[in-house]
Amino acid sequence: MDFESIMNMPFIWQNIVSAIEEGREWGEIFLNDSSWSGDKEQMLNHAIYESTLWSVGNGIASGVVGVAGIPFEIVSTLYAQVKLASTLFAIHEIDTYSESARLLVLAAAAGVSVSELANQLGTQVGTQVGSQAIQKALMSIPGKTFAEINKALGIKLISKAGEKTLVNIATMMPFIGSAIGGTVNGVIMNACGHSVIAFIKVWNRS
Numbered sequence: 001m002d003f004e005s006i007m008n009m010p011f012i013w014q015n016i017v018s019a020i021e022e023g024r025e026w027g028e029i030f031l032n033d034s035s036w037s038g039d040k041e042q043m044l045n046h047a048i049y050e051s052t053l054w055s056v057g058n059g060i061a062s063g064v065v066g067v068a069g070i071p072f073e074i075v076s077t078l079y080a081q082v083k084l085a086s087t088l089f090a091i092h093e094i095d096t097y098s099e100s101a102r103l104l105v106l107a108a109a110a111g112v113s114v115s116e117l118a119n120q121l122g123t124q125v126g127t128q129v130g131s132q133a134i135q136k137a138l139m140s141i142p143g144k145t146f147a148e149i150n151k152a153l154g155i156k157l158i159s160k161a162g163e164k165t166l167v168n169i170a171t172m173m174p175f176i177g178s179a180i181g182g183t184v185n186g187v188i189m190n191a192c193g194h195s196v197i198a199f200i201k202v203w204n205r206s
Contacts, residue, residue: 007154007158015078019083022083023096024097026090027047027088027090031093047091052186053186077189081109081188082106084192085192089101089196100146103138106150114203131203160192
């Protein structure tokens with residue numbers, strides 16, 4: 001089964017929407033927890049740390065067939081990456097309620113840069129990508145085009161969730177006693193978190 005066929009399954013998009021909602025709730029828990037003393041940097045790092053640990057433990061399920069013949073590992077990693085991205089957006093207090101905002105979360109989780117997203121939307125202000133320009137484009141693009149961009153980003157994210165190319169890096173990670181599959185997941189999750197933070201920093205500057 002190819003990734004495009006997977007993305008066409010209704011439950012996959014619902015899985016993504018649920019992950020965004022759960023991530024937003026987790027981010028709000030961080031923001032409302034006075035023990036962090038408002039230190040967002042620590043909140044962000046801890047969210048990535050917890051997600052990475054969960055991913056390492058999840059490696060024991062490698063090879064298990066999940067929903068509709070899709071490996072459990074891909075479904076669960078997809079959910080975890082989107083949830084983490086949404087959490088990091090929420091900690092930065094960036095709205096993730098609207099459909100257009102969800103596209104930002106999906107793009108960040110899929111490892112798409114702000115400038116790459118702008119190119120997909122056909123929006124660029126000189127050589128500088130402006131978040132306001134992107135927001136304007138998100139509000140004005142036709143529904144069909146919007147859906148196609150969502151699908152393209154979703155396929156990229158599913159592809160990333162299923163890749164195992166980081167195994168050489170993963171074997172150097174100090175997760176003693178973890179299965180290789182889990183260690184790879186941990187490396188991917190950690191990289192996802194820092195990629196999302198980089199996206200958000202550019203977004204906030206633009």
